[in-house]
Amino acid sequence: MEFIFSENTKDLKPSAIREIFKSLTDPSVISFAAGNPSPQSFPVSYFRRFTDEVLDNNADAALQYGITEGYTPLREDVLARNKRVFGIGEEFDAAIITSGGQQGIDLTAKVLCSRGDTVICEEPTFIGALNAFRAHGLHTAGVPMRGDSIDPDELEKVIKSAKNPRLLYLIPTFQNPTGRTMPFEVRKRCLEIAEKYDLIILEDNPYGELRFEGEDVPTIKSMDKTGRVVYCSSFSKILSSGMRVGYVIAHGDIATKIAVCKQVNDVHTNLLFQMVCHKFLTEFDLDAHIKNIRGLYRKKSALMLKCLDEIDGGRIEYTRPNGGLFIWASLNGCEDHDAFVKKLVSKKLAVVPGSTFSCDLSRPAQGFRLNYSTPSDEQIIKGVAILKETINELH
Amino acid sequence: MEFIFSENTKDLKPSAIREIFKSLTDPSVISFAAGNPSPQSFPVSYFRRFTDEVLDNNADAALQYGITEGYTPLREDVLARNKRVFGIGEEFDAAIITSGGQQGIDLTAKVLCSRGDTVICEEPTFIGALNAFRAHGLHTAGVPMRGDSIDPDELEKVIKSAKNPRLLYLIPTFQNPTGRTMPFEVRKRCLEIAEKYDLIILEDNPYGELRFEGEDVPTIKSMDKTGRVVYCSSFSKILSSGMRVGYVIAHGDIATKIAVCKQVNDVHTNLLFQMVCHKFLTEFDLDAHIKNIRGLYRKKSALMLKCLDEIDGGRIEYTRPNGGLFIWASLNGCEDHDAFVKKLVSKKLAVVPGSTFSCDLSRPAQGFRLNYSTPSDEQIIKGVAILKETINELH
Numbered sequence: 001m002e003f004i005f006s007e008n009t010k011d012l013k014p015s016a017i018r019e020i021f022k023s024l025t026d027p028s029v030i031s032f033a034a035g036n037p038s039p040q041s042f043p044v045s046y047f048r049r050f051t052d053e054v055l056d057n058n059a060d061a062a063l064q065y066g067i068t069e070g071y072t073p074l075r076e077d078v079l080a081r082n083k084r085v086f087g088i089g090e091e092f093d094a095a096i097i098t099s100g101g102q103q104g105i106d107l108t109a110k111v112l113c114s115r116g117d118t119v120i121c122e123e124p125t126f127i128g129a130l131n132a133f134r135a136h137g138l139h140t141a142g143v144p145m146r147g148d149s150i151d152p153d154e155l156e157k158v159i160k161s162a163k164n165p166r167l168l169y170l171i172p173t174f175q176n177p178t179g180r181t182m183p184f185e186v187r188k189r190c191l192e193i194a195e196k197y198d199l200i201i202l203e204d205n206p207y208g209e210l211r212f213e214g215e216d217v218p219t220i221k222s223m224d225k226t227g228r229v230v231y232c233s234s235f236s237k238i239l240s241s242g243m244r245v246g247y248v249i250a251h252g253d254i255a256t257k258i259a260v261c262k263q264v265n266d267v268h269t270n271l272l273f274q275m276v277c278h279k280f281l282t283e284f285d286l287d288a289h290i291k292n293i294r295g296l297y298r299k300k301s302a303l304m305l306k307c308l309d310e311i312d313g314g315r316i317e318y319t320r321p322n323g324g325l326f327i328w329a330s331l332n333g334c335e336d337h338d339a340f341v342k343k344l345v346s347k348k349l350a351v352v353p354g355s356t357f358s359c360d361l362s363r364p365a366q367g368f369r370l371n372y373s374t375p376s377d378e379q380i381i382k383g384v385a386i387l388k389e390t391i392n393e394l395h
Numbered sequence: 396m397e398f399i400f401s402e403n404t405k406d407l408k409p410s411a412i413r414e415i416f417k418s419l420t421d422p423s424v425i426s427f428a429a430g431n432p433s434p435q436s437f438p439v440s441y442f443r444r445f446t447d448e449v450l451d452n453n454a455d456a457a458l459q460y461g462i463t464e465g466y467t468p469l470r471e472d473v474l475a476r477n478k479r480v481f482g483i484g485e486e487f488d489a490a491i492i493t494s495g496g497q498q499g500i501d502l503t504a505k506v507l508c509s510r511g512d513t514v515i516c517e518e519p520t521f522i523g524a525l526n527a528f529r530a531h532g533l534h535t536a537g538v539p540m541r542g543d544s545i546d547p548d549e550l551e552k553v554i555k556s557a558k559n560p561r562l563l564y565l566i567p568t569f570q571n572p573t574g575r576t577m578p579f580e581v582r583k584r585c586l587e588i589a590e591k592y593d594l595i596i597l598e599d600n601p602y603g604e605l606r607f608e609g610e611d612v613p614t615i616k617s618m619d620k621t622g623r624v625v626y627c628s629s630f631s632k633i634l635s636s637g638m639r640v641g642y643v644i645a646h647g648d649i650a651t652k653i654a655v656c657k658q659v660n661d662v663h664t665n666l667l668f669q670m671v672c673h674k675f676l677t678e679f680d681l682d683a684h685i686k687n688i689r690g691l692y693r694k695k696s697a698l699m700l701k702c703l704d705e706i707d708g709g710r711i712e713y714t715r716p717n718g719g720l721f722i723w724a725s726l727n728g729c730e731d732h733d734a735f736v737k738k739l740v741s742k743k744l745a746v747v748p749g750s751t752f753s754c755d756l757s758r759p760a761q762g763f764r765l766n767y768s769t770p771s772d773e774q775i776i777k778g779v780a781i782l783k784e785t786i787n788e789l790h
Contacts, residue, residue: 001621003595003648007509012655039455047458048450055443060434063442063635099494099639099661106660110530114402115510132659135505200398226396240458242666244494253398260407264527265501266494270665271637 008115008137026348030383033350034374035176035325037237038300041293041373043284047240050279054272062272068263069255070097070247071274077281078247086208087222088231094255096262099269101206101234101246104258106132107265108202108230108248109167111257113138118162120199121169122150124328124357124366126176129169129204139163142359145175149182152189159197168199172220174207174324177357177369181322187220194228200254201229206237206246207324209290212298214322227251235277237325238290243273294323297373300380301327304372307384315391318370330354330367331391337365340390349386403510403532421743425778428745429769430571430720432632433695436688436768438679442635445674449667457667463658464650465492465642466669472676473642481603482617483626489650491657494664496601496629496641499653501527502660503597503625503643504562506652508533513557515594516564517545519723519752519761521571524564524599534558537754540570544577547584554592563594567615569602569719572752572764576717582615589623595649596624601632601641602719604685607693609717622646630672632720633685638668689718692768695775696722699767702779710786713765725749725762726786732760735785744781 004010054062069075078095082088098104105128113119115137121130123142133140141162143150149172159165170190172182182190194201203220221231227250234246248258262268280286301321308318308329318329334340341353354365372380399405449457464470470490477483477490493499500523508514510532516525518537528535536557538545544567554560565585567577577585589596598615616626622645629641643653657663675681696716703713703724713724729735736748749760770778 001623001646003507003622003646003652005506005652009506009652009656012652014651014655014658034460036460039459042454042458044450044454044458047454048447051446051450052443055439055446059437059439059442061637063437063439063637064434065429065431065631065636099665102659103661111400111404112398115532128659128662131655135656135659137510227398228396236460241460242456242458242663244661244663244665251396251398256409257398257400257404257407260409260526261404261530263409264497264523264530266498266639266661267523268637268639270494270639270668272668273665 009135012131012135029348029350030375030379030386031350032370032372032375032383033352034371036374037241037325038296038373040296041238042240043289046280046284047276050276051272053279054275058275062275064271066268066271066274068268069259070095070269071271071278074274074278074281077278079249081281082249086219088219088249090225092227092251093249094252096248096250096255096258097269097274098246098248098262099266100236100244101204101232102128102132103262103265104232104246104248105129105202105204107258107261108232109133109136109138110261111254112200113166117164117166119167119169120155120158120162120165121359122171122175123359124177124354125169125359126171126204127356130359140359141165145178145180148180149186152186152193155190155193159193159199165197165199167202168194169202169204170220171204173205173217174210174321174326176207176324177326177352178328179319179321179324179326180328181217184217187217188223191220191223191228203229203231205231205233208233209238210294210297210325211323212294212301221249227254230254238286238293239277239280243270245269245273245277297323297325300372300377303377304370304380304384307381311388311391325371325373327370327372328367329370331394335364337368341368343390344387347386347390349383404530407526407530424743424745425770425774425781426745427765427767427770427778428747429766431769432636432720433691433768435691436633437635438684441675441679442671445671446667448674449670453670457670459666461663461666461669463663464654465490465664466666466673469669469673469676472673474644476676477644481614483614483644485620487622487646488644489647491643491645491650491653492664492669493641493643493657494661495631495639496599496627497523497527498657498660499627499641499643500524500597500599502653502656503627504528504531504533505656506649507595508561512559512561514562514564515550515553515557515560516754517566517570518754519572519749520564520754521566521599522751525752525754535754536560540573540575543575544581547581547588550585550588554588554594560592560594562597563589564597564599565615566599568600568612569605569716569721571602571719572721572747573723574714574716574719574721575723576612579612582612583618586615586618586623598624598626600626600628603628604633605689605692605720606718607689607696616644622649625649633681633688634672634675638665640664640668640672692718692720695767695772698772699765699775699779702776706783706786720766720768722765722767723762724765726789730759732763736763738785739782742781742785744778
């Protein structure tokens with residue numbers, strides 16, 4: 001039979017990233033397409049130990065229904081750690097444990113935006129957020145990235161011409177897909193503009209702890225004295241992505257509403273892994289562990305940049321991230337980056353086409369995303385060689 | 396600051412059940428309010444063994460991002476088991492692993508219904524489903540339960556007077572909150588009526604394996620030859636509710652659309668527990684384990700019914716379930732069951748007020764729900780004594 005789908009979801013297509021991820025069963029394909037943390041970053045022996053301890057000492061609670069807002073000790077850990085590391089958290093703030101950072105984004109949009117409202121985004125931006133917004137029947141309007149960030153004046157222009165702008169979605173630190181970090185002054189201006197136009201800022205910071213160069217830039221949430229910023233993050237990039245444990249820190253009124261929606265979405269997040277995370281935050285040297293991950297990604301990004309630097313400089317441009325997982329590349333004078341990406345895939349190098357990250361699906365892609373956290377050093381060298389060869393064939 | 400919430404969620408309140416659950420910190424309160432499985436039903440030592448095995452042999456995959464549709468071996472297990480146990484599954488069907496049965500309900504409504512559409516429900520019915528529908532801006536229209544089930548003629552009447560009826564939500568077996576099981580003939584008629592009015596049936600069957608009396612009645616999904624029935628279930632009542640692993644079996648076209656929405660909701664379900672479930676379905680005698688749970692609930696329900704039978708018959712009526720977790724009770728001549736429930740709570744017996752389960756929130760509650768799976772035998776005896784005493788005080 002033919003099915004009629006809802007107005008909000010009928011035009012939704014599977015994310016190109018996860019589709020690429022699914023098709024990466026051919027072991028001869030080198031993938032720079034993932035958004036995955038390196039398996040070397042998983043503290044496996046501690047997962048083994050902490051799951052055993054929870055099941056030995058607290059199984060009845062871990063296997064039973066829990067509270068929607070999350071395991072109380074973990075919520076407290078999350079608030080304490082984000083206060084210490086990022087200066088985040090006012091009296092009015094509360095933490096909700098979510099099933100990965102993605103659920104935080106999805107539910108924030110669900111509680112704050114109605115069908116037909118507009119979410120203002122960096123252009124390009126994270127496909128998972130874009131599709132979450134679309135699945136709620138929301139419009140997305142992009143503010144083009146220039147240099148490190150967006151231009152606040154352009155942001156104002158986009159807000160003014162948008163229909164019911166409600167939310168400003170930003171990944172200020174090691175942005176996905178560009179790897180760029182928004183300077184302090186721009187962050188401040190974004191918050192001022194959000195106040196001026198009464199927007200809520202959704203600050204997505206999954207990579208914030210993964211800085212391997214330079215100095216931390218304060219989060220927008222740390223400047224928030226009124227509750228205008230909803231902050232999403234997760235343990236996916238520092239402990240494990242497969243366990244799906246993330247969190248939202250938001251004004252209590254928003255947190256309560258998110259909890260009501262989470263209740264009817266998945267009741268609560270896997271409780272045993274919430275307890276395991278609590279152990280990671282209290283019985284494990286997480287800071288030392290993160291320092292190791294930073295060291296790993298510093299090396300991997302440096303290797304990929306070194307290989308890229310060997311391509312004739314006039315042909316390709318790319319970002320030099322100070323942290324996170326991604327480099328954004330574009331070819332000078334290229335009018336169809338997606339076609340170029342198809343050529344790469346045919347030569348067994350998978351990268352993510354730039355159109356994936358675009359608010360405006362009809363806009364030609366401005367580049368493509370390279371990931372350095374997942375491939376081996378050998379794969380990085382071989383993959384960039386394929387990229388170089390394919391560029392050389394262009395002219 | 397004051398926040399403006401979305402049209403769909405602004406009027407949503409936390410579920411009374413989870414609020415009661417949260418407030419049950421007073422150990423002197425006897426709770427018949429939970430929907431929880433008995434902790435005695437958790438196969439803890441096998442959870443210990445299987446999580447160890449996954450972390451010893453397959454940690455890199457278990458802790459990494461996975462495919463949205465779910466762990467492929469588990470999807471195959473789910474299809475095979477439901478074929479064997481419930482005769483479910485045609486060529487066109489596919490299984491999606493969800494974060495508990497709740498996510499299956501939420502996403503099914505999201506992909507099939509648009510704001511302003513109506514979901515037809517049994518009255519009373521599961522609050523988690525009602526609030527999921529409301530959070531998508533959907534209307535709910537109730538068909539009153541009479542005897543074992545709903546009256547098909549009344550169902551047609553409700554459909555005819557509903558605005559854009561799209562979905563028929565049914566819990567045919569050991570219904571929540573009533574414990575009733577819909578007879579075979581009514582199931583057949585529901586499917587015929589769904590065909591006549593072009594509705595999709597959402598068959599929710601979380602308790603289907605928990606029969607302790609009588610013969611299985613075929614699921615509606617087992618009669619579905621066209622893809623009109625979406626089937627939701629989970630491992631919450633037979634293995635662990637805290638792990639949040641459930642599934643949807645639906646026509647491939649619907650399953651694909653659900654996967655697209657799941658992708659932007661939580662990317663995928665906790666992968667280690669999907670692998671653990673696969674082990675439970677292939678390296679563990681799940682049938683023998685379920686037989687034990689049935690024996691446990693047979694005893695507990697029999698004890699609660701025996702205690703209820705000792706209350707003066709003219710004052711209270713209640714269902715005699717053949718499986719599942721719940722008994723539905725109502726007082727003859729009582730005009731305000733919610734007020735009675737408040738009296739019980741003041742005497743330290745928590746039950747769930749009937750208004751919680753009502754499609755129409757302005758309708759006076761028709762009864763209240765009693766759970767026998769969670770309280771101890773002693774608590775069952777003591778709790779029903781409080782109930783008896785409170786009834787006797789009424790007149």
